[in-house]
Amino acid sequence: MSITTTPKATLENWSMQEGPPRAGDIYRAPETVGPRKHLHADHPIKPGMYFTTSRIVESDGRLVQTKSGSVYRLGEPDPEWLAWMADNGIDFDPSQPITIR
Numbered sequence: 001m002s003i004t005t006t007p008k009a010t011l012e013n014w015s016m017q018e019g020p021p022r023a024g025d026i027y028r029a030p031e032t033v034g035p036r037k038h039l040h041a042d043h044p045i046k047p048g049m050y051f052t053t054s055r056i057v058e059s060d061g062r063l064v065q066t067k068s069g070s071v072y073r074l075g076e077p078d079p080e081w082l083a084w085m086a087d088n089g090i091d092f093d094p095s096q097p098i099t100i101r
Contacts, residue, residue, distance in 0.1 A: 010044065012044075015077060038053050
């Protein structure tokens, strides 16, 4: 599939998470997208705030589409998430950061 809708915003400092932030291991690998997988990122309009997208349903390069129909371009990921991935032996592909399975 290919995302043809213009992105709503570019998400910076993003990470893959399973639902809203909670105590414990919140991060998820980018290839585990499925039910309840969301992006957590700096809010694109409200500096200093974070938000969580609805469930990811499609990805195409650095574009993702959520269940609500919003399309986002992925900017720079959260450095802490990248460190978590490296610590867990998970590769990161910047050209296709999210893979739908």
